[in-house]
Amino acid sequence: MDNETVHDVFVIGGGINGCGIARDAVGRGYSVMLAEMNDLASGTSSGSTKLIHGGLRYLEHYEFRLVREALMEREVLWRNAPHIIWPMRFVLPFFKGGPRPAWMLRLGLFLYDHIGGRKLLPPTRTLDMTRDAAKKPLKALFTKAFEYSDGWVNDARLVVLNARDAADRGAIIRTRTKVVSARREGSLWLVTLQGPDGSAQLVKALLLINAAGPWVDHVLSEAVGNSGVHNVRLVQGSHIVVRRKFDDPRAYFFQNTDGRIIFAIPYEEDFTLIGTTDRDFDGDPRKVEITEAETNYLCAAASEYFAEPVRREDIVWTYSAVRPLFDDGASKAQEATRDYVLKPEGKPGQPQIINAFGGKITTYRRLAESMLELIEARLGARGKPWTETAPLPGGDFPATAFDAEVSKLKSSYPFLGAGMARRLTRLYGTRARTLLGRSGSLGDLGRHFGADLYEAEVRYLVEHEWARTADDILWRRTKRGLVLKPEEAAALADYLDQNGSDGRRAAAE
Known part of the structure; x- marks a missing residue:
């Protein structure tokens, strides 16, 4: 890349907000570059509870605007990414003496059903738990429950697919690339980058977007030089995954006696996901891990x-x-x-930086649209909002036709087992055909790493989705880390060390 090139927009951060902003901006005609110091979705964006939801409990804190916006986004996102987002019903058991009375739950669920433009998702209903299958894994004291709709998302893939679409439209995406400094010179930002090999690069841009998530204040203080800033409150959320606790496809919403809530959600076919916690955090976000207290809390609350x-x-x-x-x-x-809160900084006549604070994965697309309004005010409008009706890569099929899409893939590649066809469709949608190419047998997919993970999928992730390490593949692009043996994961790591470099360059372009 020529050092004289001037980008309209330079985005710091490869989480859901940064990638969503980059995608929207390049789709409107701005030249965009994004730098992420680690892997895409390596921080907050892959550590969520995996929900596309309005946030029922936020109603208690009177965040009606946020809840309404999030509720409206559920079906928009499902329509645009039906492979990685799908509806889920939630069972909220009720018991007398619980932290919230029945009238409060009914009122909250009534609002949930009616303020968010729900069209395809079914409404709330009351369950007689003495007759409903949802009672099976629960204690006998729960005789009544409410069932309502929300959505599930493969959060890390949502990030990667936004980055992939941005790159397909012309954005430059750089992973393992750290912003060392950013200084103003005349009308431009001069951004110094450090690449994965330690080399330095100078990039010029008209506008800087700080979407660094937990590091957003760090970027301002260390890279930009605004010392003493404090804009974000870091809150740790932890989850546990256990062997499948129930066969029902519905998830559970559990109210704890301390007023907090946790979810128990069907996860990756054979597991149950339980979380989340909420505790203030003051350490290094790169070293966050579940505490003994959190583990005990989640086990006790679910029990x-x-x-x-x-x-x-x-x-x-x-x-x-x-x-x-x-x-x-x-x-x-x-x-x-x-x-979310978006805050521009910069004196009149200076190049500006716009900081993105907070937000939730459900409203990332709306955050990006709000950010584009600020970008347009500074650089001039180039195009109209467009992401509401634009499918993400692989999501170009009807939202309600996922099972039909699995059948199509199985028909085109009859050697695939039903489970593998479903998993590949869940991850890649229609782009599973790009991954499988002209394969006529499992043998054509190359080396077998364990479970149903083959070389063809690994190479696809390296060449098209910026994967470089075994963790990138096993814990972010897929969740095969749950089923591969340690020696199989080690063999994958060795393979990537020996064969990944060409694909890495291709994915970065």
Whole structure:
């Protein structure tokens, strides 16, 4: 890349907000470059509870605008990415003496059904738990429940697909590339980058977007030089994954006696995901991991509902992430706003930086649209909003036709088992055909790494989705890390060390 090239927009951060902003901006005609210091979705954006939801509990804190916007986005996102986003029904067991009375739950669910433009998702209903199958894994004391709609998302893939679409439209995406400094010179930003090999590069841009998530204040203080800033409240959320606790496709919403809530969600076919926690965090976000107290809390809270307790020895995996919430002075971590705040900085006549604070994965597309309004005010309008009706890569089929899409893939590649065809469609949608190419047998997919992971998929992820390490593939692009043996994961790491370089260059372009 020529050092004299001037980008309209330079985005710092390869999480959901950064990639969503880059995609929207390049689609409107701006020249865009994005730098992420680690892998895409390596921080907050892969550590969520995997929900596309309005946030029922946010109604308690009167965040009606946020809830309405999020509810309206559920079907928009499902329509544009039906391979990685799909509807899910949630069962909210009720018991007398619980933290919220029945009238409050009914009112909240009534609002949930009616303020968000719901069209395809079914409405709330009341369950008689003495007759409904949802009672099976729960304790006998739960005789009534409410069932409502929300959505599920493969969060890390949502990030990668936004980056892939941005790159397909002309954006430059650089992973493992750190912004060392950013200084103003005349009408431009001069941004110094450090690449994965340690080499330095100078990039010029008209406008800087700080979407660095938990590191957003760090970027301002260390890279830009605005010392003493404090805009975000870091809140840790942790999850545990256990062997499947129930066969029902519905998820559970559990109210805890301390007023907090957790979810128990069907996960990756054979597992149950339980979380999340909310605790203030003051360490290095790169080193966040579940604490003993959080593990005990999640096991105990879930065991209050399940007839068979959740024990520490049941846990097969844990993950934690730090949420960079805008610091609104809330007294408790779980009460801090999940809404986003966009703040421009810069004196008149200077190149500006626009900072993105907070937000939730459900509203990332709307955050990007709001950011584009600020970009247009500074650089001039280039194009109209467009992402509401634009499918993400692989999502170009009807939202309600996922099973039909699986059948089409199985018909085109009859050697695929039903489970593998479904998994590939869930991850790649119509682009599974690009991955499989002209393969006529499993043998044509190359080396077998374990479970149903083959070389063809690994190479696709390296060449098209910026994957470089075994962790990128096993824990972010796919979740095959849950089923591969340690020696199989090690063999994949060795393979990538020996064969990944050509594909890495291709994906970066």
